[in-house]
Amino acid sequence: MGQSIAERRFAAHWGKWAVVGCLLLIGLGGLASGLTWLDQRFAPSLPRDKAISQLVLDRNGQLLRAFTVENGRWRLPVSLDEVDPLFVQMLLAYEDKRFFQHPGIDSAAVIRATGQLLRNGRIISGASTITMQLARLLEPRDERSLLAKLMQALRALQLERRLSKREILEAYLTLAPYGGNIEGIRAASLAYFAKEPARLSPAEAAMLIALPQLPEARRPDLHPTQARKARDRVLARMADAGVLSRQDAEQAQGQRLVSRRHHFPALAAHSAEAARRLAPDAKLYRLTIDRQKQAALEQLARDAKAKLPAHLSIAMLLVDHASGEVLARVGSPDFADETSKGYVDMTRAVRSPGSTLKPFIYGLAFEDGLVHPSTLIDDKPSAFDSYRPSNFDMAFQGTVTVAQALQMSLNIPAVSLLNHVGPLRLLARMRNAGISPILPGTAAPGLAIGLGGLGVTLEDLVTLFTALPRDGHAVKLHEIFGEAASSSAQIASDPVLSALGAWYVSDILRGTPPPDGAPRHQLAFKTGTSYGYRDAWSVGFDGRYVLGVWVGRADGTAIPGLSGRASAAPLLFDAFARIGGTTPLRLTRPKNAYAATTSELPVPLQHFLAPALSVANHKPGTAAPPLIVYPPQNAKIDLGLGAGGAQQPVALKIQDGAPPFRWMVNGHPLAGAERRRTSSWQANERGFSTLTVIDAAGRTDSVTVFLE
Template identity: 50%
Template structure:
């Protein structure tokens, strides 16, 4: 009777303090961020710094499971957690060795019990406790759940736990497909993970792997020829980095859902990886302090397919930790397509309407073209494909900056103006703050026939279905897209494949290229995150080549641009209705081109070096803004030019000295300056 009581007390002591039986669904594991197909983008360590990725049988190569059970626990499917024959053998060895554990005799269930408790079992009491715990696990869990726990908790050296983390760390791949040699190594390592770590002792890792192969051959679980081939496969000698794709977005996703074990994003892992490599390579070619950001999205659904926040998360010189897809920057000329789209929608213009590109003042605001030259009379089509500044500002003045802001907001963009400032004409040339994601959203609307496209990536709430006010009408959106398809490509691109626009902000601080085909829209930003200028950086040189290379990487997503919708007028300028042949401002008096002419160059009182002293004098170019052509040009009262349409004329002096230059327009209004030429 006393013996029975003593045994019961011992059993009670063994059971007392056993941890509750865990469920894999609630066990602390590494948070993982995956793409739209469930492929791993980035895992995070647990709170105690361990790589413990949740792993189920379905995630692992079936051959590995067969090898694991054959080597570790052949009776796993039949026993109730304890293999008594193995335990008897281990007990006899324990007695024969004077109380020292020689072999464990542990089943996979007992190993799971030890891993859950986190206590060593190299003593009899620990082994008995492990047996009791294993018995409870068998009664409370199924065999599949026990095996899943082992696959998740098995130690593989250092802070690596579980077969999935080990496969990624040592082989750089998921464990769904393993070679025989890889599977054998993953079977061997948990028996002595620190001593057999391949990154510390490759020779020990090889010996342990080959020992598993030899035993499996002896058991008849593996053919000799296959084992011999596996023995010749090299073992890894270093740990690989865990995947860190979409690093910025993945971190935002985990912060947004702190308790989530897995967060699925809308990204495409293959495209994300390709564009990250592209961004890093292009940034290296430009400057170590330059970063590159890329956003790709599906036009119809708004799914973000790739989001590259920088040229490299750990690129310290270019502040790689800053997510430049969400940084507010000056958009340069990238808003011009929407400006012209509004003019088309309001019936003010057609792509083949003529417009003047000449010096024009809007009060104190005097826009100039990027290259400083004027083209005279051009079509709206050419004004946009050549990204001329003055026509864009004239059109913006006609449609109204407030309307531009309103349509940007319809496109799910949030244009930032200086504190207390109202929308102004400067917006047309970059005088507003906007993010790369917002620009991509705006261009997606143009590509989508004018309907707004709300980008979403899986981090925030899903956009609510419903109808929103259009950004442009279908015909106007198509007109814009058709023009952008004619923008000359960079040296690495072919024409007509995509519709796109570049932009360069003031001072060469931001280079942009945004483009789309019939299915995908991609935006590229290049610059320094600290806002410092990069001399010579421009949209066509810095960002456009990246954009075209990005489209080279979208694979089977390529699709032709949309066809013309009903109502589109496909005609040259002479065939247009009379009101559309020339762009006319609704209120011509608002535009300073009706003001008196002004000599824009040279300035009054300046010295102009024409090389007269060397005998190889260059003529002086006299330029005029405002006024009504044709203009008559004078030097000291003598006419020297009366071009029919041009706003400039050449004058060659007889020698050095002061000269009074004058101009008179068709209305008799004039201006003059006095300069010294030498």
């Protein structure tokens, strides 16, 4: 049957509306497409477009130091998990109660603010959401107009489409201004409260909420009165909103306002700079360093530096000898100190090691069965071809045991043993630890390397000493967290010493008397002083750590009176005390090691006789002429003369020659003649001076030095 007239009219009526509806949908679809195109074409700035401070963290994730971004601003990244939940609750209650409900614009807040404006003729409260404030931080505008506000609102809508609420809140907490060059809650908490924002008191949280509104006018370090008033208003609002109880709010209002700005953490400066050089664009650096130990050793270096002449520097390196992890590195007491060249990392500077290599000479001799710790050895004037070493104090001890010779750091016994084991072999064993000593000139290495006649770093020495508590195997040091190599890469394939040699040496060094006043820790250690009194060393180890200490001048200038035992060893013992004391050194005795007195040893091991030519056996008239061993030729000696007078005398030391000796300075004799080989001269004028010594036979030696 055909349709009725009513049915045909109904179909025609709704057909028109269907066409209109389709056209409307097409138009809205076009509008939506157009808005999407505009949104993409004029995309907002995003938080990732802002530079963030590079952070250096310790092994436990604690902040060691941060680096500023453009214009010297501190802008530290932060996540909500790192911020006190009370602060977040108070912030949202104060700034944006419907943050998690609105799409970037809070319509209820807009209506409220508009009504207040119409009723009062002025702005009572704003309607900016946290998202709108973030938009303003990402795209700053100088003008404060209705158009600028509209742009913020549009940008807020765009940001909400691209970021989660958590991301928006974290970006705001990273970029919010807190006065001066401080941006973000983490930087603000460190600057004003010297702590991370994970735990904040209500008063601290209120201060950090009030600051971004007027960051310069409310800075607590510059305007404490205004800062306190703003803080207390926030606390009152929190009580009204029920976030805090009245009692808690009033108690917080009664707390003293901290009105100073703290320094940012600045630990491990040299390690941080080295990490940045390896990966300049990285945002985060994680080191194996332990923040507490690093801080303790840096403070020790500063305390010690305060008692030393201005140009002296100190370096320390602490490692875990089980893993090779660097736990603390102090390249200098003060990175920014120009006087002592604090920017130079003295843990990596090549210097003469003095006597610190002697344990490895003895270890090779033990390894070869050449001597036993109870073997007798002679300490007397001796010559090895043209090489005539002498002891540090220019005296000789006669016949001593090998253990005593090492503990007393006697030179003649060490050179006698090196003459047998060979300098090349010593160098080869050092290279087994993965280090590359620097040799002077192009000649083959001689016996002088046993007394410091080569160049190494403090890092090299510490690496070498890790072999002693590890049965002779050194461990490779590393400082980047997570880069622990496999055991085959960590441990040198070839040992530095045999297990026997390492055990004997460690047992002897453990019995070395500590410096005066130092506690008798279970600490094995060795000291050294480089030729010309330029470097003082001390390296020690216990059951867990190896620690190396260096004292000297970064420019290598001679320092009268400097010595490893007097200058570096006390710091070594103090350093172990400050990091928590020593761990007992438990050494596993190798099966072929044995304890015996000298008389109980086999006859060939009872007394080591070196085939060296004794100077004492020379015929009269053939004794060597006098040789000035200190000060060395062309030495530059800092006596503090520029400060109004000499602070200390110049030490004078000679070797060989026939006593008595007479000294002359610039052609003028010093009073009297002395049979001693050590003397002193009190200088009074800056500049070059020529020192001459004359022995009983009329033979002379001269050096020229520069005094300042």
